[in-house]
Amino acid sequence: MKKGFALLVSMIVLFLAACGGEEDSSPGKLADQQLNIVAENWAFDQEEYKISSGEVSIILENESGLHGIQIQETGDAIEAGTPKTLNLEPGTYTLVCNIMCGTGHAEMKSTLIVE
DSSP: OHHHHHHHHHHHHHHHHHHOOSOOOOTTOOOSEEEEEEEETTEESOSEEEEOSEEEEEEEEESSSOOEEEETTTOOEEETTBOEEEEEOSEEEEEEEOSOOSTTGGGOEEEEEEO
């Protein structure tokens, strides 16, 4: 019985430790550098965004429709109304809508250039 309890406690501790991460996407803690993106049916407000490398808080606002963002090269996802803070290296990244939003969904893309 004691072995089973100890195993259960160990599994819970490992699960909770695995849930931690390096990024802090809490709404109250934004990076100095912020990127605001506005989404509407079936486009982002810009075809290209430029930011400096390092820590950035990405903030998505839905003007019309329901949209989210996925950064294809990193797999990071950003939900509308929930800022996400990332540490991005220099490079070119592809932003796509990750919520099926209708007939123009496949064309809903933008480029993020990190200098």
